[in-house]
Amino acid sequence: MDTLLPILAGAIFATGIYLLLRSSLILTVIGIILISNSVNLALFSLGRISTENPPLIAVGSIEPISPFANPLPQALILTAIVIGFGLLAFALALAYRSYRELGTVDQDELLKDAEDTSAGIVPRENLENGGDA
Amino acid sequence: MNGMLVLPIAIPLITATLALLFRKSSYLQRLFGLLGMGALLVSVILIFRDVQADGIQVLQLGNWAAPFGITLVVDMLAMLMIGITAIMGVVIAIYSIYDIDREREQFGYYPLLHILVMGVNGSFLTGDxxxxxxxFEVMLIASFILLALGNSKNQLQGALKYVFINLFSSLVFLFGVAMLYGMTGTLNMADLAVRLPEVENTGLVTTVAMIFMVSFGIKAAVFPLFFWLPASYHTPPVAISAIFGGLLTKVGVYALIRVFTLLFTHDTGYTHTILLWVGGFTMVIGVLGAASHVEFRKILSFHIVSQIGYMIMGLAFNTAMGIMGAIFYVLHNILAKSNLFLISGIAQRLLGTFELKKMGGLYKHYPFLAVMFLISAFALAGFPPLSGFWAKLSLVKAGLSIELYVITGVAILVGLLTLFSMTKIWLSAFWGAVPEEVPDHFGKQPLFGAGGLHILMIPVMIIAGLIILVGLNAQPLLELCMTAAEQLLNPSVYIEAVLGPQ
Amino acid sequence: MKSLILHTATRLMIGIMILFSLFLFFRGHDEPGGGFIGGLVGAGAFTLYAIAFGTEATRKVLRVNPITLISIGLLSLVVSGLIPMFVAEPFLTGKWLFIEWGAVDTKLSTPLIFDIGVYLCVVGFIVTVIFSLEEE
Known part of the structure; x- marks a missing residue:
């Protein structure tokens, strides 16, 4: 396991990089998802894999039965997964939004000719009407 | 133990939840924005008094002793950074009152702004x-939404680049953390600093140092990883541009300074030489990019990149003088750069565009705005007696004292080129003739009085005042930066403060 | 969705699901369970209701806007962290209050407030997402 997991993580990472370099936005998102998973896997294997007692404290005892497994990598991965999930959900929503607004998922098309750069700024007459144009 | 250290994180969080609770009312949200940032500033001043009196302040969250729990640490560097964040927070909260439209307010601009400030403060405070x-992720998710809020075509284009590059950089960072954990079995930075020298495989440590350099380098927008910045920072509303351009990249610089003074000091001949080259190229490429553009905010965005180079150069010198210069440069640059962004926003409100070709006549009709621009632009280029002069002077002195003449020469040359693109803005937008097509209110709407532009002018005047103040009386701030640099170069103080006497 | 089976089953299920979510929430005190998983089950109840009767009806049943739930949840998270600071202990330190009623003891604590915050956040977040997906 100790050699297999890093190899697997590396393979997934490489696949992710390949997908990142494709021109379709959806493939880019999938690439980021793969890289995210490979990093989690790397974090897991770098925390050392061991087959020991679960790190649970029995009733009436004050420490787990040793030797017990290290729970920290799992806590870290759980945090990383939750954060990654949130960010990826946002990335997907953004990709969908871009597709709706700009009508394509091809990055060369998407990133062509930006418009007038002040398009996002709403002109204002005065503050009293709540700032609407 | 200093319980107050959590306030710079807790206050923005409370403000954000209150703003979310009263999201229907623009008035209450603006009020909470001002009050929250004001309270943040007060708490930072209180912490500053403690840091000034007793040195490095530490808080073990949840009463879990280091290195097992999460530690908040405020040394002088973190102190200066949260200080400037609080000042920027107040300024942006004022500017947002006029700059942010009703729709963005309804969509959660204020909660996100406070979450962003919370993320920035958390990054500065944490010792884990x-x-x-x-x-970083808290900060990123808030910045993602702030950047994409509004859905105009160019905002989406900017956001796409920003989001994917930064997601990638976070994953690289996480991988670096995993490597560190695998090598040492700890995540507390002070504990890492103790255990990293004991790692036998120094080649691996250097590799991890490079992983961190790439990750933080993307966030700080250094050469050759900066392309996302000029492609996205000019798209959102000006208040957001200003806080991004001022603060966010500097968090990357802060992280670089932290890890390359505390953790990765085993092979400075290798890592810091790379940093030096990176800094030099960042300076030159950034300023050349700025020279080739004719859009107000794009020029400023390229200048962010260029200025980051100076800070990286100061860090790469690895002497007290160099790091002091880098820290001073960070503080000065946040002020000057944000102010230029804020001024670009006022100019756009008056002329209806950011394209320099279509701008002109600002000096004739709004001389006061022109003076404000001159102060910030000269500070950025490094003219005495403004804040930028002292920042550049200390870096040049640091470079000469360790006999790195070439890079010091490059730094001075880049300063001149900075002046060139500032002059470009000045000549067309301020001194240029009034363009044929201008909005009706140009020349008639006063800066102060009816129309509400004075709300945009207040922050500009506050920052310009600070730039002049720092310029005329640089000694106190220089001394604080020197204290910070000395603490950074002597990590045993930091380690002892966190882990207790060894 | 118009389906007699779904409507009848939902009316029966929703109460049980909310009770079960509260059971999970309180069980989390000493055993597996807690605010997160309890909140998921509770959000599941409202999601089911939204599928059966539509989002308008669910908003009426819920009475408060789900985003308000998120902000109240976040606020209780901060408050639970700030409470120990009033007795000069670091942020987030767990403080406990034991009340003895004779036969059973009641244990009140800041982690409980924290967990309530998590519960509200999870319910609010998922219901917000479901609402915006349904109303798309």
Missing amino acids: IFNLYVW
């Missing part, structure tokens, strides 16, 4: 490398 990752 995994926690730093978490704060």
Whole structure:
């Protein structure tokens, strides 16, 4: 396991990089998802894999039965997964939004000719009407 | 133990939840924005008094002793950074009152702004490398939404680049954290600093140092990883541009300064030489990019890149003088750069565009705005007696004292080129003739009085005042930066403060 | 969705699901369970209701806007962290209050407030997402 997991993580990472370099936005998102998973896997294997007692404290005892497994990598991965999930959900929503607004998922098309750069700024007459144009 | 250290994180969080609770009322949200940032500033001043009196302040969250729990640490560097964040927070909260439209307010602009400030403060305060990752993500998710809020075509284009590059950089960072954990079995930065020298495989440590350099380098927008910045920072509303351009990249610089003074000091001949080259190229490429553009905010965005180079150069010198210069440069640059962004926003409100070709006549009709621009632009280029002069002077002195003449020469040359693109803005937008097509209110709407532009002018005047103040009386701030640099170069103080006497 | 089976089953299920979510929430005190998983089950109840009767009806049943739930949840998270600071202990330190009623003891604590915050956040977040997906 100790050699297999890093190899697997590396393979997934490489696949992710390949997908990142494709021109379709959806493939880019999938690439980021793969890289995210490979990093989690790397974090897991770098925390050392061991087959020991679960790190649970029995009733009436004050420490787990040793030797017990290290729970920290799992806590870290759980945090990383939750954060990654949130960010990826946002990335997907953004990709969908871009597709709706700009009508394509091809990055060369998407990133062509930006418009007038002040398009996002709403002109204002005065503050009293709540700032609407 | 200093319980107050949590306030710079807790206050923005409370403000954000209150703003979310009263999201229907623009008035209450603006009020909470001002009050929250004001309270943040007060708490930072209180912490500053403690840091000034007793040195490095530490808080073990949840009463879990280091290195097992999460530690908040405020040394002088973190102190200066949260200080400037609080000042920027107040200024942006004022500017947002006029700059942010009703729709964005309804969509959660204020909660996100406070969450962003919370993430920035958390990154400065934390003493745990995994926690730093978490704060980076908090900051990122808020910045993603702030950047994309509004859905105009160019905003989406900017956001796409920003989001994917930064997601990638976070994953690289996480991988670096995993490597560190695998080598040492700890995540507390002070504990890491103790255990990293004991790692036998120094080649691997250097590799991890490079992983961190790439990750933070993307966030700080250094050469050759900066392309996302000029492609996205000019798209959102000006208040957001200003806080991004001022603060966010500097968090990357802060992280670089932190890890390359505390953790990765085993092979400075290798790592810091790379940093030096990176800094030099960043300076030159950034300023050349600025020279080739004719859009107000794009020029400023390229200048962010260029200025980051100076800070990286100061860090790469690895002497007290160099790091002091880098820290001073960070503080000065946040002020000057944000102010230029804020001024660009006022100019756009008056002329209806950011394209320099279509701008003109600002000096004739709004001389006061022109003076404000001159102060910030000269500070950025490094003219005495403004803040930028002292920043550049200390870096040049640091470079000469360790006999790195070439890079010092490059730094001075880049300063001149900075002046060139500032002059470009000045000549067309301020001194240029009034363009044929201008909005009706140009020349008639006063800066102060009816129309509400004075709300945009207040922050500009506050920052310009600070730039002049720092310029005329640089000694106190220089001394604080020197204290910070000395603390950074002597990590045993930091380690002892966190882990207790060894 | 118009389906007699779904409507009848939902009316029966929703109460049980909310009770079960509260059971999970309180069980989390000493055993597996807690605010997160309890909140998921509770959000599941409202999601089911939204599928059966539509989002308008669910908003009426819920009475408060789900985003308000998120902000109240976040606020209680901060408050639970700030409470120990009033007795000069670091942020987030767990403080406990034991009340003895004779036969059973009641244990009140800041982690409980924290967990309530998590519960509200999870319910609010998922219901917000479901609402915006349904109303798309």
